[in-house]
Amino acid sequence: MKVILLLFYPLTWVYRFLFWLNQTNITPSRIPQVIVISVGNITVGGTGKTPFVQYLVRYFQEHNKDYAITILSRGYKAKKTIEGAILPDGKSPDLYGDEPSQHKERFPNLQVIIGKNRWESFLTHNRIQSPKHIVILDDGFQHKQIVRDLDIVLLDANSPFGNGFTLPLGFLREPINELRRASAVVFTKLVESNKEKFQTAKKLLIKNGIQVPIFSSTLETDLIEINLAPITNFSEIVPKAEPKVRDGNPSLLKMPLNASYFLFTGVGNPKQVLETAKDILGNSEIKYRFFPDHYPFTKQTLFSLLSDCHENTVLLTTEKDWVKVRIQTQFLKELNERKIKLFLISIDVVVAESVEFESMLAGLVSTYEAKNGLVSKTG
Structure with missing residues (x-):
């Protein structure tokens, strides 16, 4: 040193x-x-x-x-x-x-x-x-x-x-x-x-x-579910985030039974994002994959995440990552077909x-x- x-x-x-x-x-x-x-x-x-x-x-x-x-x-x-x-x-x-x-x-x-x-x-x-x-x-x-x-x-x-x-x-x-x-x-x-x-x-x-x-x-942290179900034409329509809860209570999130959580993010301090997710979900076990800050999520990268997912998997990411994920409509279509939920970790300042x-x-x-x-x- x-x-x-x-x-x-x-x-x-x-x-x-x-x-x-x-x-x-x-x-x-x-x-x-x-x-x-x-x-x-x-x-x-x-x-x-x-x-x-x-x-x-x-x-x-x-x-x-x-x-x-x-x-x-x-x-x-x-x-x-x-x-x-x-x-x-x-x-x-x-x-x-x-x-x-x-x-x-x-x-x-x-x-x-x-x-x-x-x-x-x-x-x-x-x-x-x-x-x-x-x-x-x-x-x-x-x-x-x-x-x-x-x-x-x-x-x-x-x-x-x-x-x-x-x-x-x-x-x-x-x-x-x-x-x-x-x-x-x-x-x-x-x-x-x-x-x-x-x-x-x-x-x-x-x-x-x-x-x-x-x-x-x-x-102040929230989980926001991306509502994929009503969307049929993924080539033209990109889903909007719809707020679900404000108190961080996972019992109100309508999570799948025996849900497993998988976090992916490319931000400056990914470990803090992981800790935030654990706080929201009551210290549930969360698998994760970190990418460099400002990572450009491609179709290939996103599809590679699915090898660790099943029907009860809940994907977690940040609002910063979402602006890049949302344009990968084939990936969102795949999530919908596999019935895999996607939630955003939303952060507000107090x-x-x-x-x-x-x-x-x-x-x-x-x-x-x-x-x-x-x-x-x-x-």
Whole structure:
């Protein structure tokens, strides 16, 4: 371990210098007549940005109904990320990226725009002209090209800073003290077992001079059954997810008698997905197969999973994986014929300090409206 430290430690300083050089050469520009909120992190890996972005969408849809909302994303690994694009639907993750497609799947009427150059992509593809417009930057903390009105940084309560080193020795994208740029820090995935880590991390933030509001959040999980039975023409119709339960009680899921569970997923933290599935299903035994993050599920890959399935098998996957699975209609037809059920593990965010956090969001909108002479219409 010491040898690895000696070899890679100098490279962390090279990385930090190159990162600093890149960031200092960027002059941020303001998108006129919009509220810009960034949701990002300072570590590599999943901190729960996607469900948190969707939490913000739900909040503003409920409390500021006269506001249009846009999610602006790079579109990681998307074929259209260089040229930029507006998503017509959520059915083409290879073109538009996994997370943007997932957003569009959950909020079909939402404007979702992707592009490596988010500034240019927004100006080119934005179709909303109302000044009552909220733009959410998905994974935006390191994206300094656009001026933001609120900069939210997420830290995974299980491992907020990794080993404390920046890339390539650790998982930090930038040093901890850069959190001073944030407007607020939110610890995600808080559970009883990581509360001590959470408290230690809070003290470390204070020690590093991070004097921003600190919040915490938990995850509310569901199982959503994909309703395959009514569908006859699989070449033209792709099934929609239909919510079945909200309390995670497996007895209400109408599972097959003596059901066996098989999880397949290609996300950044598959072990956490497995633990979530076990929590929902009362620690039932679950077979699993993990794939790399952003894995492009092909027909051949999906059919290979069926060798471990029988009539009582229940397949489990995530909403992120579903946007790629749903276009493989022959696989879905096969599941239907074999009477194999497919459930999605759905995740929603619950902010512990909801009153304070929502007050911050409400204040952001009020300030914007006062500055631009707009009439407030909440609720």
